[in-house]
Amino acid sequence: MVPPIRAEAASINGLPINQKLQTINASSRYGNGIKYIVVHYTGAPGSAANNATYFSTGYRGASAHYFVGYSGEVWQSVSDSLAAWSVGGNKYPGTREEASMGNAPTTTASILRCV
Numbered sequence: 001m002v003p004p005i006r007a008e009a010a011s012i013n014g015l016p017i018n019q020k021l022q023t024i025n026a027s028s029r030y031g032n033g034i035k036y037i038v039v040h041y042t043g044a045p046g047s048a049a050n051n052a053t054y055f056s057t058g059y060r061g062a063s064a065h066y067f068v069g070y071s072g073e074v075w076q077s078v079s080d081s082l083a084a085w086s087v088g089g090n091k092y093p094g095t096r097e098e099a100s101m102g103n104a105p106t107t108t109a110s111i112l113r114c115v
Contacts, residue, residue, distance in 0.1 A: 010076070017066075018049065018075045022056040025063035026082040032106040034080065038087050041113040042067070048114045052077040062086065064110040086110035 010017040042051055048069030055063050056077045063084040067075045078084040083105040 015074065018052070018073065020052045020056040020075060020077050021079055022063075022077060023079075023082065024058070025055055025060050026078045026084055027105075029081065029083045029106045032083075034109045035107040036087075036104075037109050037111065038104075039111045039113065041115060044114075046114060048073050048075045051075070051112065051114050064112040066109070066111045068111060068113050070115045080109060084108075084110045086112070 010019055044051065046054070048067040051067045052075035054060070063078050064086045065076060065078045065080060065084045067077065069075075085105060087104040087108045087110055
């Protein structure tokens with residue numbers, strides 16, 4: 001059973017952040033804070049809202065903290081307090097560490113562009 005999605009609206013410095021927060025595709029940061037910000041694009045069609053919905057509605061084995069759409073809209077699907085499964089492939093907590101950034105998912109915020 002998929003955990004319920006918490007849909008909220010938030011903002012950072014006045015920038016509206018839409019939220020569909022989930023925990024099924026995320027894990028603990030194990031006490032680590034955010035040290036790095038990684039930006040890349042999804043490589044999949046769809047809006048930021050559609051990508052946030054996709055990753056928040058079932059087990060995907062991957063995730064990102066934020067999705068940014070073509071017109072600048074922002075959707076968050078993983079809380080900043082959790083590690084999203086984006087950076088480092090399968091190098092999530094409990095697996096082999098990413099050589100260049102330690103255990104990358106526990107120290108990064110991942111932002112995916114949906115353009």
